[in-house]
Amino acid sequence: MTQSHGYAAQDATTPLTPFRFTRRELHEHDVHIEIQWCGVCHSDIHFTRNEWGDAIYPCVPGHEIIGTVKAVGSAVTKFKPGDLVGVGVIVDSDRTCPSCKAGEEQYCEGGTTLTYGQKDKYGDMTQGGYSNNIVTDEHFVHRVSPKLNPAGVAPLLCAGITTYSPLRHWKVGPNKKVGIIGLGGLGHMGLKFSHSFGAHTVQFTTSESKIADAKRLGADDVVISKDRAAMKKEANSFDFILDTVSAPHDIDPYLEALRRDGTYCQVGLPEKPPVINPGNLLFKRRSWSGSIIGGMRETQEMLDYCAEKGITADVEVIRIQEINEAFERVVKADVKYRFAIDMSSLGA
Numbered sequence: 001m002t003q004s005h006g007y008a009a010q011d012a013t014t015p016l017t018p019f020r021f022t023r024r025e026l027h028e029h030d031v032h033i034e035i036q037w038c039g040v041c042h043s044d045i046h047f048t049r050n051e052w053g054d055a056i057y058p059c060v061p062g063h064e065i066i067g068t069v070k071a072v073g074s075a076v077t078k079f080k081p082g083d084l085v086g087v088g089v090i091v092d093s094d095r096t097c098p099s100c101k102a103g104e105e106q107y108c109e110g111g112t113t114l115t116y117g118q119k120d121k122y123g124d125m126t127q128g129g130y131s132n133n134i135v136t137d138e139h140f141v142h143r144v145s146p147k148l149n150p151a152g153v154a155p156l157l158c159a160g161i162t163t164y165s166p167l168r169h170w171k172v173g174p175n176k177k178v179g180i181i182g183l184g185g186l187g188h189m190g191l192k193f194s195h196s197f198g199a200h201t202v203q204f205t206t207s208e209s210k211i212a213d214a215k216r217l218g219a220d221d222v223v224i225s226k227d228r229a230a231m232k233k234e235a236n237s238f239d240f241i242l243d244t245v246s247a248p249h250d251i252d253p254y255l256e257a258l259r260r261d262g263t264y265c266q267v268g269l270p271e272k273p274p275v276i277n278p279g280n281l282l283f284k285r286r287s288w289s290g291s292i293i294g295g296m297r298e299t300q301e302m303l304d305y306c307a308e309k310g311i312t313a314d315v316e317v318i319r320i321q322e323i324n325e326a327f328e329r330v331v332k333a334d335v336k337y338r339f340a341i342d343m344s345s346l347g348a
């Protein structure tokens with residue numbers, strides 16, 4: 001077995017604390033990665049606090065992982081020791097269903113295995129990246145360019161691909177008007193990508209203090225969503241709106257902002273489902289949709305795109321010992337715009 005240690009939630013209400021555990025021996029397609037950086041996603045908080053109702057403890061969260069390959073199994077072809085690599089939200093899928101064959105493993109009909117908080121096919125609980133190492137099948141490991149700041153690359157493994165994938169799927173680009181709701185970890189990456197793809201991009205935020213940053217990050221316009229008059233001015237004008245909000249909120253004012261045939265895409269996953277007025281869909285043939293992370297091929301495409309364009313997340317670097325304060329700040333929407341944990345702070 002591989003000895004591992006990290007920070008885990010032991011239940012839904014107490015702080016994360018140091019935790020020792022084991023990971024499986026290397027199987028032939030496995031890669032052993034020493035973890036250097038891990039981003040802090042709001043999903044880590046929803047999950048460890050059992051806000052989605054499916055937590056299993058103890059749980060080491062973290063699915064925005066950057067590290068160096070230390071060892072590879074006998075059949076590994078993609079990686080060698082010393083390579084800089086990334087692991088995101090899923091570490092397995094059935095590989096045989098139509099979604100997997102199409103390279104959309106995140107929609108696997110047989111069910112995906114999440115990087116933490118689930119039993120894998122060997123019967124072990126998966127544990128995430130707030131730890132010193134991980135053992136994962138090479139199919140779910142990505143090449144990372146050493147040209148970019150690795151702390152800022154870590155959040156690309158979840159926040160990056162979760163926003164890149166729907167923006168590509170709905171063909172966001174020049175001559176499109178796109179809205180991004182919420183300027184947090186996902187939102188600021190959605191803003192960077194939409195701007196980079198050439199769309200006219202409007203940032204919706206509840207935080208007046210973020211207006212200047214939104215413009216710096218690529219927003220052509222910023223709308224304070226609590227300002228009803230400002231929201232009304234946007235009516236019937238958007239081709240696509242991406243909702244990255246982590247808490248329950250009113251969706252109807254944004255549906256009204258879509259033009260005929262426009263699409264509202266949900267990537268935020270608050271603990272309570274929203275209620276909408278169907279009239280806002282049918283009178284303008286608008287669509288209300290959702291999207292989850294991205295497939296392995298598209299995740300690599302996104303990482304390569306970021307390396308080519310010099311795109312990374314804006315991060316606040318923390319030590320693992322600061323993780324509980326960091327969670328509180330994420331909940332208060334007070335992070336600019338993703339925490340990245342320097343895993344060397346974990347020690348031996």
Ligand code: NAP
Binds near residue numbers: 040248270337
């Ligand atoms: P985050 O960094 O906390 O950002 C969420 C943003 O939402 C905040 O910065 C804030 O932006 C806005 N917000 C927060 N509370 C609000 C409220 N009560 N009303 C209106 N706006 C509010 O979170 P994240 O890590 O980006 O994750 C966002 C959501 O996506 C979470 O629910 C997470 O679980 C989910 N997620 C989904 C996927 C997927 O594959 N679909 C992947 C990762 C995460 P402003 O200050 O600008 O208003």
Ligand code: ZN
Binds near residue numbers: 042
């Ligand atoms: Zn995430």
